[in-house]
Amino acid sequence: MALDGPAEIPEKPEKDVSLGLALPIYVSGPSSVGWWGMFITMMGILTAFISLVFGYFFYWTARPDFPPEGATGPGLWWPSVALGLVLAAWLFTVMARRWNRMDARILFYVALAAAVLLAGGGGAALVAGPGLTGVDPTQHVYGAIVWILAIWCAAHAGVGIIMHAYCAARRLAGRMTAQHDQDIVNVALYWHFVAFETVVTVAVIAGFPLLL
Numbered sequence: 001m002a003l004d005g006p007a008e009i010p011e012k013p014e015k016d017v018s019l020g021l022a023l024p025i026y027v028s029g030p031s032s033v034g035w036w037g038m039f040i041t042m043m044g045i046l047t048a049f050i051s052l053v054f055g056y057f058f059y060w061t062a063r064p065d066f067p068p069e070g071a072t073g074p075g076l077w078w079p080s081v082a083l084g085l086v087l088a089a090w091l092f093t094v095m096a097r098r099w100n101r102m103d104a105r106i107l108f109y110v111a112l113a114a115a116v117l118l119a120g121g122g123g124a125a126l127v128a129g130p131g132l133t134g135v136d137p138t139q140h141v142y143g144a145i146v147w148i149l150a151i152w153c154a155a156h157a158g159v160g161i162i163m164h165a166y167c168a169a170r171r172l173a174g175r176m177t178a179q180h181d182q183d184i185v186n187v188a189l190y191w192h193f194v195a196f197e198t199v200v201t202v203a204v205i206a207g208f209p210l211l212l
Contacts, residue, residue, distance in 0.1 A: 026180055026182070027182075028180070028181050028182035028185045028186075029182075029185055032182055032185075034182055034186055035182070035185065035186055035189060038186045038189050038190055039189060042189070042190060042193040045156075045193070046193060046196075046197070049152060049197055049200075052145065052148060052149055052152065053149070053200060053201075053204055055145055056145045056149070056204055059141055059142070059145070063141075065140075066140075066141070066142055067140075067142045067209065068140050068142055071135075071140070071142055071143075072133060072134070072135075073130075073133070073135065073146065073205060073206065073209045074129030074130045074133050074135055074146060074150070074205055074206060075129065075133050075206065076206050076207075076210070078125050078126075078128045078129035078132065078133070079125075079126070079129045079201075079202040079205060079206035080202065080206065081122075081125045082122045082123075082125035082126040082128075082129065082153075082198065082202065083122075083198055083199065083202040084122075085118045085119070085121045085122030085125060086118070086119065086122035086123075086126075086153070086157060086194065086195060086198040087195055087198070087199075088114075088118045088122075089114075089115045089116075089118035089119040089122055089157070089160070089191070090115075090191045090192070090194065090195040092111045092112070092114045092115040092118065093111070093112075093115045093160075093164070093187065093188050093191045094188055094191070095107075095111045096108050096111035096112050096115065096164075096167070096184060096188075097181070097184045097185060097187075097188040099111055100171070100176070100178060100181050100184050101178055101181055102178065103177075103178035105171070108171065109168060109171070112164045112167060112168050113168075115160075115164050116161050116164050116165070119157045119158075119160050119161050119164070120157075120158075120161060122154075122157055122198070123153070123154035123155075123157035123158055124154070126150045126151075126153050126154040126157070126198075126201075127150055127151065127154050129150055129205070129206070130143070130146050130147050130150055130205075135147065146205050149201045149204065149205055150201065150205065152197070152201070153194070153197050153198045153201045156193075156194045156197060157194060157198075159190075160187070160190060160191055160194055163187040163190060164187065166183065166187075167183050167184045167187055170183050
């Protein structure tokens with residue numbers, strides 16, 4: 001088990017803990033406590049998200065007026081745009097992790113900047129879907145669930161933007177390097193969940209109504 005911590009870069013790679021045993025002071029990825037902390041946190045959040053999706057299909061099976069007659073939903077255009085932008089943000093986040101590990105600093109910053117812009121656009125497009133198509137969250141449970149799912153994913157994209165900014169600041173301050181990259185590795189893990197949630201959300205609010 002590593003004695004890791006992302007706040008400081010250790011002076012040496014290992015620490016002697018006696019009896020001929022030396023433990024790494026800094027690790028990233030699945031060997032680190034921070035990675036598992038992020039994974040467990042996101043699994044909890046994913047459980048809550050699945051309950052929201054379950055609510056959508058529960059009402060569909062329990063109520064004959066779900067979706068209500070005449071409801072158009074958020075349409076296909078805006079959710080599709082949102083999905084494309086969020087997946088692109090996820091891809092640039094993964095590339096930022098890779099380029100940081102390759103010590104390609106400029107490409108790392110470019111990837112993070114692109115991810116920020118794409119994530120912001122994706123979050124805005126998610127909210128624009130129900131907002132610009134007249135989905136009213138106060139008139140029917142259908143509209144409320146559509147809005148909740150859209151806001152849920154948009155909010156997580158917003159948190160991801162803050163994480164991108166944090167990684168850029170850490171790299172600029174010399175607190176994150178190609179070898180000490182726990183920050184961006186954990187952020188990339190977070191974005192795996194954001195991408196999954198967005199795929200499911202768009203499939204539910206935009207794709208499923210097409211099947212009815």
